[in-house]
Amino acid sequence: MTDEGQPDKLDALYPVGEKQPERVRTRHGRPLADLTLDNLLAGHVTASDFGITAEGLRLQAAIAERAGRPNLARNLRRGAELVEIPDDVLLEIYEQLRPGRAHSADDLRATAERLRQSYGAKETATLIEEAAVAYERRGIFQRRF
């Protein structure tokens, strides 16, 4: 819930790219201003520059929180935890979370542990542990194909 004072603060901050672009960096630490066509054509900037950073997502999470959207903020914070995880690892975890892919709660718990240990993804790990319990109770580990 926003109180009377907060919309002004949001006005000064959001959209970040317009109001405070200096707060945003690329994943290689470059400022937004470096992402020009010339730099791209010259090869100074590559595809991997065009990703959001964990800090960038946490900033958006704070904005969402301030705008009265705690659930969206939680999602963006989970996103922040996943920024550094390679695409194929994420796709693999997603696959494992789909019905009937993992065979037991332990499989999911192992994934949660790996997320926590290797990437510090605590909130996501908690979510997956929660899934492990729910899947077991509801028989989601049952083979589907």
Place this chain on the structure above:
Amino acid sequence: MADADANRWARYDLWDERHLSLDRFAVEDPENGFCAAASPRDPKPSLVIGNGLIVEMDGVPAADFDMIDEFIARHYFDLTVAETAMAIDSREFAQMLVDVAVPRERLVKLSAGMTPAKLAEVLGHLNTLELAFANTKLRCRRQPSNQAHVTNAKDDPVQMAADAATAALYGFDEIETTVRVARNGRTNAIACAVGAAVVRDGVLIQCSLEEAEELRIALAGFTSYTETLSVYGTEATFLDGDDTPWSKTFLTAVYASRGLKARCTSGSSAELLMGFHEGKSMLYLEARCVCLQRAMGVQGTQNGGIDGAPLTSSVPGGGWELLAENVLAALLDLECASGNDTRHSESEIRIGAKIMPFLMSGTDFICSGFGSIPKYDNSFNASLFNAEELEDFLALQREFQVEGGLQHVPEEQLLAARARAIEAIMAVLETLNLGRLSEAQKKSVLYAHGSDETDSFAPGEVAGMNAALVEQHITFVDVVRALAARGFATEAARLLSMARQRITGDYLQTAAIIRDGRVVSAVNDPNRYSGPGTGYIMTDERRQAISWMRNEVSERDVLAREGATGQQESRHWRLEAKGEAGPGDDPREVVIGISPGFGLRLHKTTGGVPLYKVLAALLEGIREGGGHPRVVRVRHTADTSFLGLTAARLAGSGVGIGIQGKGTTVIHRHDQAPHMNLELFSQAPLISEADYRTIGCNAARYALGQSPVPVMIPYRGQALGARFHVQTALLYAIETSLIEAGRNPEKLEVEFYDGRRATR
């Protein structure tokens, strides 16, 4: 003639031929899932909290929660308001939804304390009008917007780029594409992105595919959002959708982690179509879906039936239910792409009616896929509105002054953008060695309405391009380079600008679109409607943009047309004024009183008959009937009745004909009241030259004291007002401007030139 052996009312035969007869209507049957709201199997709202945990929700104890219940119980509720919210009488809360004095924020806050059954019960108290009004107040973003489907039957990237440019010009802020052949996603996405970039910066692109494949294409930078995170209202359906609330929540976070906008999809009848509805009502199951979505933390939803809309529409209250779903999403503070993306009926009346509450209230995206391409090219299936009906949609916006996100585009601008989009996508395909086209092939796309008319890439060639794109790990950077290398610097810069949005993440906030390179979302453009004069109000500029229609008629057009016709036809006749006209004494005399502009400024009836032929036919008819015609020009009035009565009072027989330049005619008698005539022919567009002859003949017979059979102008129910009244009003205004009050009628000498000979 009616068939003497008919065994049923003949009107059923007609009704059976109408498009509506193709629609199927289902018997309301809650047990079998055919129930819009309030099924006997819907639970009664309840929420029991113990030690900060939900121990019972909507009559189900925690131990029996299915995975949807459990996810909602764990992640949805704001426990600080739950008790208060659940205690509010549902009808009272429904009242608050339509009370402009209750701010949206308060309603959103309280909704976080209400269970799905409670929310469904609340919505059940609102009628369609109230739902639309609630939507006006509850939608997230102040400024409404619209989304286009851009697909084609061949997955042809060249047509797709041209059509994406077209969609961007018409005003769509999002473009959603999908494929005919599963592996063609990359060329579709690239083509849409490049085509839209020809027109402007900021059109968001989506390529709807299997979840993992869609994500891969987004990761390559070709798309900027997704809306295929499907969720369902029953557990068994969810599992057949091959996901769980947790897998979908994880995927939502993955999209965020790559700076991609995401919204979920749900919609009534999905559970019914997929076989696991549990006998629950559509609205209750959808309430579960939207609660789940807010619990997941996704910023928005695409709901309102979607693929299930035709099925929902088959039950009583179906249209009401679809609207209620969207209002629920708005109440839960989710960006709402409000369906209207499936042809729910074959009846154009039902289609026009379906869109109205949405156009009136405005939503974040009026259609979650307006078919900007022909129906047959729509790879999602026909949308509610399609390329065929786009101008109908524009007419609705214009007529009711409502914001549907679109506007007309002048043809030169349209063709220029299409041409450039074709060149731009070819620059990319050629640079990446994916394909070439001849000039003739490109031109076939430029002017094409749809893929039936194109001679571009064949489906096999497109599949080859996609294989190469995967193999060579092509990303958006390669596309930007190709564009820049071939002189498309503006387009390259626009694609780059879209990619930069992924770094700031501003468009991850609720209901974000990008206008003029600026992110506009519920954060910096929140909807704070609180009654007349608040919320979204069109600027004068925008009002003008939505008010322009192709082929609009103006006074200048009508005058120019009349002027040209007059010049062409002056060689056929001559009307010469010969002083004031007095009363006649010949008992066989019939006077024709022509209007002030007849043959002077106006030259053709609205039925397209030249006035010299009209007058000639009347004269011939009078003679044929045994009368003696005389022509006068009436100066003091242009009204048909008074023209006729003036003529009748001058005629020796007491019978006259009044006629206006647009062709409206009356037969009058001197002793009648002005508007009580002998015969009136008000449907000028339908009166033929032969009819005018018969009218003349009848007038003569009245003059001779006979009782002729009245002239019947055949009318087949045409909307004459719609077709002709603009022109009619403008033509008549010309006549009334020539009126000179108090001036007497003039004698006229009429000569017709038929080849060499002049006839009187």
